[in-house]
Amino acid sequence: MIKALILDLDNTIFPTKTISDEVFAKVEKLMAAPGSNMSKEQLEEARMELSRTPFQKVADQFGLSEELKTKATEILNNTTYDKPIAPYKDYEMVHTIPLPKFLVTFGFVKLQQSKIDCLGVRSHFKDVFVVDPERSSKTKRDIFLDIMAKYGYDKKELLAIGDDPESEIAAAIDLGIPTYLYDPESRFKTGKVTYHEQSYKKLVKLIDEQK
Ligand SMILES: [Mg+2]
Numbered sequence: 356m357i358k359a360l361i362l363d364l365d366n367t368i369f370p371t372k373t374i375s376d377e378v379f380a381k382v383e384k385l386m387a388a389p390g391s392n393m394s395k396e397q398l399e400e401a402r403m404e405l406s407r408t409p410f411q412k413v414a415d416q417f418g419l420s421e422e423l424k425t426k427a428t429e430i431l432n433n434t435t436y437d438k439p440i441a442p443y444k445d446y447e448m449v450h451t452i453p454l455p456k457f458l459v460t461f462g463f464v465k466l467q468q469s470k471i472d473c474l475g476v477r478s479h480f481k482d483v484f485v486v487d488p489e490r491s492s493k494t495k496r497d498i499f500l501d502i503m504a505k506y507g508y509d510k511k512e513l514l515a516i517g518d519d520p521e522s523e524i525a526a527a528i529d530l531g532i533p534t535y536l537y538d539p540e541s542r543f544k545t546g547k548v549t550y551h552e553q554s555y556k557k558l559v560k561l562i563d564e565q566k
Contacts, residue, residue, distance in 0.1 A: 363517035364460035369442045375406035382427045435469035445555040455481040459498050495526040
């Protein structure tokens with residue numbers, strides 16, 4: 356029986372691409388500057404990737420220089436977002452599920468915190484975990500273990516919901532926590548996940564059926 360939900364933030368509660376151009380504008384400018392040696396096509400591709408992949412991964416993928424990475428990291432460490440953000444339309448369904456929820460998000464702490472506030476969802480969660488992987492050695496797997504220990508849940512009493520098979524979904528699978536891959540754009544083939552859905556309808560049904 357599922358007693359609590361663990362949610363990811365980016366591309367799980369809201370489509371990150373709605374704000375990523377604005378958030379990464381300065382970094383994209385750096386990448387476009389002479390000396391970065393990125394082609395127009397690469398820049399366009401990097402822009403897309405930044406809306407769904409952590410900056411560090413994108414930087415490595417495109418072979419950004421250490422200097423550029425350092426500069427970009429400094430910028431992003433001090434970037435916040437300050438306008439209202441709209442969640443996915445069907446997020447409301449998740450919000451109304453009467454179970455405790457935990458938000459687990461990794462990235463630049465100030466930026467992630469500001470996104471939570473701009474979305475207005477902080478109060479929907481029993482606890483919120485924001486971790487900067489550059490400053491902490493904790494992984495999502497560690498945080499999930501912390502939640503189980505602190506709140507006394509067994510792995511089978513949790514459901515990890517997210518959009519990234521290599522991040523929160525992999526961490527949950529590793530721990531034996533059931534998984535719900537939210538994939539509104541059908542980007543992934545069905546893999547090892549417990550549920551693979553384009554919306555939150557199935558989630559609502561699952562919880563309803565437990566009653
Ligand atoms: Mg995500």
